[in-house]
Amino acid sequence: MRSQFGESVGALLDRRPDAVAVTADLLHATGLAGLRDRHADRLINVGIAEQNLTGVAAGLAACGKLPVVCGYAAFLTLRAVEQAKVDCAYNEFKVILAGLASGLSYGVGGPTHQTFEDVAIMRAIPNTIVVAPSDPVELDHALQAAAEHPAATPVYLRLGRGPEHVLDRPGAPFAIGRAARLAEGRDVCIVAHGAMVLEALLAADLLRAEGIAAEVLNMHTVKPIDRGAILAAAAQVRAMVVVEEHSTVGGLGSAVLEVLEGGHAFPVVRIGIEDAYPPIGPTPELREALGLSGPRIAGRIRGLLTKAAG
The missing domain is CATH 3.40.50.920 (Rossmann fold)
Structure with a gap:
């Protein structure tokens, strides 16, 4: 899932000159390290500061960019929930919030890294879309769909940590809001x-x-x-x-x-x-x-x- 995320974000940056990847010191953990050579000017590492991470993304969206925020789900949705709510959703900014290592996928990290509250939190925020892909192929579809979605709304992508079994075909149909x-x-x-x-x-x-x-x-x-x-x-x-x-x-x-x-x-x-x-x-x-x-x-x-x- 992590390696696919890096590939999918890289492909998005290839297609969209306005796309920017923003991460909280997780270049390797999110599969984004390989983008340093291809898109160094559109790869921003704010350090371990998820609240600042989300605020920076909102600022980029205000300037017409398409930010893809990459962080661990536990910190992106709990530590930075105010920024997701006020800076992104309230202001109607299109920001893709990718929360990796969700659920029990980081089970050895214990309660600090296990994430079992994020869906409840994010779906309670008005003007927010919540998507949980089942495998790397669906992750790629979901990221593309989030980038192309016409609404001025943040999209929370709930992602695992890997390894995941592949269930879907690359050409399988996918639409936000359609099971x-x-x-x-x-x-x-x-x-x-x-x-x-x-x-x-x-x-x-x-x-x-x-x-x-x-x-x-x-x-x-x-x-x-x-x-x-x-x-x-x-x-x-x-x-x-x-x-x-x-x-x-x-x-x-x-x-x-x-x-x-x-x-x-x-x-x-x-x-x-x-x-x-x-x-x-x-x-x-x-x-x-x-x-x-x-x-x-x-x-x-x-x-x-x-x-x-x-």
């Missing part, structure tokens, strides 16, 4: 984004072998969310499960329930990080321990459908 249906099924709909899309697909495969048909929606855009896709799934399934590598408070699950607030006649379960600090450890082990692996998700769905049938 991708990756599997069909009328028993249960699994809604996921980011790294959890792969786990949702693994869970669907396990369930399919047992005769349970699971629809999988890649809800890469949390805001604006694809209401039509959610309501269409709700009209035909017996249950809905939202899987997110984020707190169950205020994230994708909350956004889905907001769409369904008019009423629904089936159970909706949110699988994510409960209202507590996760432990410290390698990412795969943390996901398994917290119920965010394909087999654990399949087990929750199996129990949910059994309970609903009874």
Whole structure:
């Protein structure tokens, strides 16, 4: 994901003379180090100062530039939230805010570097788009779509740290605000984004072998969310499960329930990080321990459908 981010930002700077990459002393961690030879005049390192980082980006946008802000999600969305809100969103500046190492992808960094609040924070800011790509290919699509989006609004890209499995084709369709249906099924709909899309697909495969048909929606855009896709799934399934590598408070699950607030006649379960600090450890082990692996998700769905049938 990091190497793809560097390549995608480099390609954007190649295409757009107005594009500028701004980072907080993370040239190597964000894959941007290779741009020093190609675009030294449009690669700005402000040091470890995320608030200044976001403010500088807003200033660049005010001067007609397209800034791509590159930082760790934990610091970009918590430490610099005021600048994202006031300097960027309130002033209607087009700024791409790329938060890397989100969720549990930096699990060994502990609570200071794990990021499970960012979606809730960023989607609560008016005039802000929130996108969580599932793999490096979708990251490239999302960055291009963010750069081309006509609205004068910041776009928060929630990115992992790697390595990620590649699910998408380079030519796969992508549109901000439009979910991708990756599997069909009328028993249960699994809604996921980011790294959890792969786990949702693994869970669907396990369930399919047992005769349970699971629809999988890649809800890469949390805001604006694809209401039509959610309501269409709700009209035909017996249950809905939202899987997110984020707190169950205020994230994708909350956004889905907001769409369904008019009423629904089936159970909706949110699988994510409960209202507590996760432990410290390698990412795969943390996901398994917290119920965010394909087999654990399949087990929750199996129990949910059994309970609903009874």
